[in-house]
Amino acid sequence: MSDDNSDQLEVLTGKHYVTGNLAVAEGSLAVGCKYFGGYPITPSSEIAEHMAMRLPQVNGHFVQFEDEIASIASILGASWGGAKSMTATSGPGYSLMVENIGLGMMTETPCVIVNVQRGGPSTGLPTLVGQQDVMQTKWGSHGDFEPIAISPSTVQECFDQAITCFNLSEKYRLPVTFLLDEVIGHMSERLVIPTKDKIKIISRKKPDVPPEEYLPYKAGKDLVPPMALAGEGYNVMMTGLTHDERGYPDISAEAQEINVRRINDKIRKNKKKIIQLEEYMLDDAEIALVSFGTTARSAKGAVNRAREKGIKVGLLRLITIWPFPDERIQLLADQVKKILVPEINYGQVCKEVERTVHGKTDVKGIFKLGGAIHSPEEILKEIERGTK
Amino acid sequence: MARTEVRFAGFGGQGIGLMGRLVGEAVALYEKGKNSVMTQSYGPESRGGASSADVVIDTGEIDFPKATELDYFVVLSEEAYHKYIPKLKKGGILFVEQDLVTLDDSANKAKHVFKIPATKIAESLGSKIFANIAMLGYVCENSKDIVSEEALVKVMKQKIKARYVEKNLVAFQKGKEYKQEG
Numbered sequence: 001m002s003d004d005n006s007d008q009l010e011v012l013t014g015k016h017y018v019t020g021n022l023a024v025a026e027g028s029l030a031v032g033c034k035y036f037g038g039y040p041i042t043p044s045s046e047i048a049e050h051m052a053m054r055l056p057q058v059n060g061h062f063v064q065f066e067d068e069i070a071s072i073a074s075i076l077g078a079s080w081g082g083a084k085s086m087t088a089t090s091g092p093g094y095s096l097m098v099e100n101i102g103l104g105m106m107t108e109t110p111c112v113i114v115n116v117q118r119g120g121p122s123t124g125l126p127t128l129v130g131q132q133d134v135m136q137t138k139w140g141s142h143g144d145f146e147p148i149a150i151s152p153s154t155v156q157e158c159f160d161q162a163i164t165c166f167n168l169s170e171k172y173r174l175p176v177t178f179l180l181d182e183v184i185g186h187m188s189e190r191l192v193i194p195t196k197d198k199i200k201i202i203s204r205k206k207p208d209v210p211p212e213e214y215l216p217y218k219a220g221k222d223l224v225p226p227m228a229l230a231g232e233g234y235n236v237m238m239t240g241l242t243h244d245e246r247g248y249p250d251i252s253a254e255a256q257e258i259n260v261r262r263i264n265d266k267i268r269k270n271k272k273k274i275i276q277l278e279e280y281m282l283d284d285a286e287i288a289l290v291s292f293g294t295t296a297r298s299a300k301g302a303v304n305r306a307r308e309k310g311i312k313v314g315l316l317r318l319i320t321i322w323p324f325p326d327e328r329i330q331l332l333a334d335q336v337k338k339i340l341v342p343e344i345n346y347g348q349v350c351k352e353v354e355r356t357v358h359g360k361t362d363v364k365g366i367f368k369l370g371g372a373i374h375s376p377e378e379i380l381k382e383i384e385r386g387t388k
Numbered sequence: 389m390a391r392t393e394v395r396f397a398g399f400g401g402q403g404i405g406l407m408g409r410l411v412g413e414a415v416a417l418y419e420k421g422k423n424s425v426m427t428q429s430y431g432p433e434s435r436g437g438a439s440s441a442d443v444v445i446d447t448g449e450i451d452f453p454k455a456t457e458l459d460y461f462v463v464l465s466e467e468a469y470h471k472y473i474p475k476l477k478k479g480g481i482l483f484v485e486q487d488l489v490t491l492d493d494s495a496n497k498a499k500h501v502f503k504i505p506a507t508k509i510a511e512s513l514g515s516k517i518f519a520n521i522a523m524l525g526y527v528c529e530n531s532k533d534i535v536s537e538e539a540l541v542k543v544m545k546q547k548i549k550a551r552y553v554e555k556n557l558v559a560f561q562k563g564k565e566y567k568q569e570g
Contacts, residue, residue: 017413017426187453188409188426190416294453301451376452 009057011196020158020184021046021088023191024114025054027162028086030199033112034060035085037074039067039093042126043182044116047088068096075111076104076175080238082229084166084203088114091133092123094140102141104175105263107238108217108225110204112165114178116185117293119344119370129182130370131293131344137177138322144260146267148274149177149322151292155189161319167202168274172266173224179321181344183294183373207234217259218245223266271323278317281307285314287386288336290329290353292318294373295342301376302342306383313383321349326356333357338386342366342374362386390446392533393455397440397472398464398485403520407462408441410524410543411535415445418539422446425453438468445534460534461498462527464488464506464519470495483527485519502530502568509562518559525563537564 011030018026025047028036036051048064055062060083065071071087078085089097094115104111117133119125137149148168152158162178169176207214207226211234219225228234237247242259244250250259267274278296281303282288291299296317306313316332318325332339339361341350350365357363366382368374396407405428412426422445429440442455457477463469464485470492476482478497486503504526510518521544528537541557548556 015417017409017416183427183453186427188412189450190423297451297453300449304451373454375456 006058009054011193011199013193013195016191016193017188018155018191019046019186019188020152020155020180021116021186022050023155023158024088024162024178024180024185025050026191026193027159028112028166029054029058029060030159030193030196031084031163031166031201032203033084033086033166034058035075035078035083036060036062036087037065037071037078037085038087038089039065039071041068041090041093043118043185044088044090044093044114044180046185047114047116051088068093069100072097072100072104072113075113076100076107076109079109079111080230080236082231084110084170086112086114086166088116090116090118091120091130091136094133094136098136098140101175102143102145103240105141105145105147106143106240108173108227108263109175109238110166110169110173110227111175112162112169112178113175114162114180116180116182118182125371127182128371129294129344129373131179131181131295132346132348132370133179134321134343134345134348137179144264145174146264147177147322148172148174148267148320149179150276150319151179151321152184152319153293153296153317155184155187155191157319158184159191159193163199163201164276167200170202170204171224172270172274173204173227174263174267177322179293181293211235215245216247217243219262219266223262223269267323274320274323275325275328276319277325277328278315278319280315280317282314282316282332282335285312286336287311287313287338287340287383288332289313289315289379289383290318290332290339290341290349291315291343292321292349295344298374298376299342299379302379302383305376305380309384311383311387318349324352324356329353329356330360333360336361338362338364340364340366340379340382340386342379342382344368344370344373391450392445392459393457394443394445394460394462394534395440395455395458395472395475396443396462396464397438397468398488398520399467400437400439402439402464403517404439404464405441407520407524408443410540410547412443413547414535414539414543415443418542419535423448423450425450427454438465438471440468440472443534460527460531462523464523466490481531483523483530485523502526504563504566504568506563509566510559513555513559513562518556521556522559522563522566525560526566527563528560529564
């Protein structure tokens, strides 16, 4: 199992022509993922398949479980054992995982969940595209927490942002969701993998005090407590119950205020550092599109076609969906007379945009319910309607 | 260069996906300054029924990843021909496996039709499994803005299983050299 070139096999430097799903797997390996626990489901299965082949080459472990509930539990455990860990699923599997994603939020466990979205609800459209899990990522598990979710639009981004997902999960200690969709997962494009030294790797902060002084949930200014691993000689405590700095259950309003406020604020106060956006032709735009994932490519196509006709339209592409970029969208609302939101659902990001702009500008969704992506012409039609 | 859209189609088992992958990769990795996106029909119908693979090629960034108006349509089955021929744009170019497809001229807006008995050529090499690559050789020779022979051969040598490479390269040559009857 362990061979001498396992280190080199983590980063397959060079040019490749692969699907988004494979790029996610390779990005995860490049940033040091050593454990995958999962239950294959279309359209994410190629990630599990590829990790099953690749993890043993880099001295990692792959386990296929009986279901998604066991899978998510296993990646939380693997993380506490010290491995950067992940799973990959689609809507129906994510639904089964949400309870333990909440456990991951409460126990502040770094890990990555890839959701290659297909059409829902329920088993819906197993082989066809959807973007209907945006709100599930935010509100799927009960209680207050601030998730991070990233949505790629190219195969290269599937690789690059898989790395970012792991880095953010390690830095802020939480499960991070990587929201793909079927089209991006299955399409092939050029992927350039850099040399290992060019890959930025962030790993969780370790305690800098001796075991007798360590309090596992005592955070400094950054609100993220250092994380000791099981087996390192420190007291390691994990509970889904509200807990004090020692990690002991403390079922009181006072403890809840401190504990839950902190796990939310560690994200809220760092929103600016976390949020990534792409701005395309927005400078002089009178109409703005807000989009993400595969749909953002159709939106960009629509912007290009509209610009040829002299229509001043631009695109704000959400690479980060959660935390939501309220500030940037508020500025946009001051600038443009209309915001259009194409997405493959019945109005999820669109409602967030409406909430954010407080009626300062018109907001209109361009919805498809799943199974197909928008053509640039469909979006162009709405843009042209907006100029009248 | 403007956007070029190519669709390969046939039935499951003809290696349609491989045609798309080889062309997509050859363009994206070995044609200087060109990008490509390859998408495949993905669903229960890919098991047995019509199978298709689209390659979109452009010198610029490719925004919309799927084919909408085909510049080239390469087809190896009757079913796929009827399903997709309306997508071939007026003035587009059609490549057909002549023994497997009967042309229906009312729906066909092609400027030029290239016909080849790709399966027969493959069988003369020992197996019909080489038909897709014979067709690729024919397409490569008779289209200007898809992919160069050099790039395609490079990718075939890398991606096709070692024990099949030689026969496939012969099939490719035979397709390349094939001259249409009449």
